[in-house]
Amino acid sequence: xxxxxxxxxxxxxxxxxxxxxxxxxxxxxxxxxxxxxxxxxxxxxxxxxxxxxxxxxxxxxxxxxxxxxxxxxxxxxxxxxxxxxxxxxxxxxxxxxxxxxxxxxxxxxxxxxxxxxxxxxxxxxxxxxxxxxxxxxxxxxxxxxxxxxxxxxxxxxxxxxx
Amino acid sequence: xxxxxxxxxxxxxxxxxxxxxxxxxxxxxxxxxxxxxxxxxxxxxxxxxxxxxxxxxxxxxxxxxxxxxxxxxxxxxxxxxxxxxxxxxxxxxxxxxxxxxxxxxxxxxxxxxxxxxxxxxxxxxxxxxxxxxxxxxxxxxxxxxxxxxxxxxxxxxxxxxxxxxxxxxxxxxxxxxxxxxxxxxxxxxxxxxxxxxxxxxxxxxxxxxxxxxxxxxxxxxxxxxxxxxxxxxxxxxxxxxxxxxxxxxxxxxxxxxxx
Numbered sequence: 132x133x134x135x136x137x138x139x140x141x142x143x144x145x146x147x148x149x150x151x152x153x154x155x156x157x158x159x160x161x162x163x164x165x166x167x168x169x170x171x172x173x174x175x176x177x178x179x180x181x182x183x184x185x186x187x188x189x190x191x192x193x194x195x196x197x198x199x200x201x202x203x204x205x206x207x208x209x210x211x212x213x214x215x216x217x218x219x220x221x222x223x224x225x226x227x228x229x230x231x232x233x234x235x236x237x238x239x240x241x242x243x244x245x246x247x248x249x250x251x252x253x254x255x256x257x258x259x260x261x262x263x264x265x266x267x268x269x270x271x272x273x274x275x276x277x278x279x280x281x282x283x284x285x286x287x288x289x290x291x292x293x
Numbered sequence: 294x295x296x297x298x299x300x301x302x303x304x305x306x307x308x309x310x311x312x313x314x315x316x317x318x319x320x321x322x323x324x325x326x327x328x329x330x331x332x333x334x335x336x337x338x339x340x341x342x343x344x345x346x347x348x349x350x351x352x353x354x355x356x357x358x359x360x361x362x363x364x365x366x367x368x369x370x371x372x373x374x375x376x377x378x379x380x381x382x383x384x385x386x387x388x389x390x391x392x393x394x395x396x397x398x399x400x401x402x403x404x405x406x407x408x409x410x411x412x413x414x415x416x417x418x419x420x421x422x423x424x425x426x427x428x429x430x431x432x433x434x435x436x437x438x439x440x441x442x443x444x445x446x447x448x449x450x451x452x453x454x455x456x457x458x459x460x461x462x463x464x465x466x467x468x469x470x471x472x473x474x475x476x477x478x479x480x481x482x483x484x485x486x487x488x489x490x491x492x493x494x495x496x497x498x499x500x501x502x503x504x505x506x507x508x509x510x511x512x513x514x515x516x517x518x519x520x521x522x523x524x525x526x527x528x529x530x531x532x533x534x535x536x537x538x539x540x541x542x543x544x545x546x547x548x549x550x551x552x
Contacts, residue, residue, distance in 0.1 A: 135525055137333065140533060141530055141533060144533045144535060148535065148536060151536055154487075162414070165513060165516065165517050165520055166401075166517055166520055166521060166524075167338060167400055176524065179527055179528065179530075180528070181535065181536055182530060182533055182534055183527075183528035183530045183534065183537070184529055184532060184534040187536075187537070188536035188537070189536065189537045189538075189539060189551075190536060190537070190538045190539065191431045191538070191540045191543055191551055192540065192541075192543070193493065193542060193543050193545050193548070194542050194543075194544055194545070195544075196544070196545075197545070206434065212390070216387070218443075219386060220384060220386050221545075222548075223544070225548070225549075228550070229549055231549075235368050235371055235385070236364055236368040236371060237364055251549075251552065254366040256453040268521075270520070271484070273433075279552065281552060285545065288543075288548065290551065290552065
């Protein structure tokens with residue numbers, strides 16, 4: 132944590148977070164946000180939440196020894212359905228085996244739905260697999276207190292906590 | 294269909310809204326009809342049967358309703374699998390998805406919306422004052438219509454923190470003082486023709502009111518005004534924080550340790 136000397140420092144930090152977000156969070160290509168704004172707007176707003184300390188973001192690298200199928204690389208299509216479905220099935224059975232309550236059918240968020248919800252130690256944790264609407268990510272982190280959203284991509288786990 | 298009452302109770306216990314419960318049960322009944330017609334027992338259900346059911350829905354029901362009905366079925370299958378150890382012969386995740394083509398949103402002209410709000414003459418009648426209040430609640434709090442219609446007077450009087458906007462709070466309090474109803478709800482029908490005066494307005498009443506007052510705009514457009522106001526309210530940054538990168542690779546099986 133640094134002391135702020137001027138707005139330039141803040142802008143630099145915001146830009147670092149924007150670049151990090153863009154490298155790690157793949158936007159859902161068919162997303163239509165209510166404001167019709169570009170995803171860049173919401174990347175910036177999430178970055179401001181991180182820089183302002185309103186949310187905590189953590190990036191983990193992970194290895195996966197299971198074969199979940201190929202990720203869809205064609206950006207015109209949505210995420211690879213096979214990989215996506217296998218990952219959700221794996222997580223659901225993984226948490227069920229640990230006696231952690233899971234909700235698979237479109238768990239509700241403040242705005243939109245997640246792919247999977249678990250309740251661990253009375254804490255609600257939502258999972259988004261692969262691509263996500265950037266507007267949805269921002270509004271849910273902004274408007275929901277004590278929420279944890281975990282975005283799992285093919286090699287990274289990104290944890291957001293408000 | 295087995296465990297239907299238990300399923301209803303499960304939905305209620307899990308805070309599903311009444312409209313969601315009705316939609317899920319309606320979809321499930323339709324699914325049951327389909328199974329009976331084709332002599333399929335739920336014990337022998339296969340993915341292809343559900344996919345055929347989806348194809349059947351496509352002929353008569355809008356895509357968004359198809360999604361709700363299908364979710365009802367999936368949710369029910371999950372429920373009987375989880376609580377009654379019902380063994381399905383397939384993976385629920387393999388059921389094909391229904392694609393809903395979203396309309397492109399039109400750009401909301403906030404100035405135009407504000408102009409329309411200003412044209413509502415709040416001194417004309419209590420009804421116009423109520424309509425003005427509903428619109429203010431949408432654009433200043435972003436609440437869902439189903440939440441707005443269920444606001445109780447005591448929610449405002451006892452719990453002052455529920456509405457943070459001081460001007461809006463004043464508006465609500467002055468409205469409470471002016472209306473002379475015994476209803477516990479803030480927003481009720483005010484027309485003398487209405488019989489059940491104690492009931493709160495329905496979501497359809499509010500949607501109709503928005504349609505009448507705002508020709509081209511819907512509830513979602515009004516809510517966009519709220520979203521835009523959120524964008525302008527940036528936090529005060531007194532210290533700079535940053536994201537944390539954990540370089541140590543974890544295995545997917547260890548995900549429980551990091552959440």
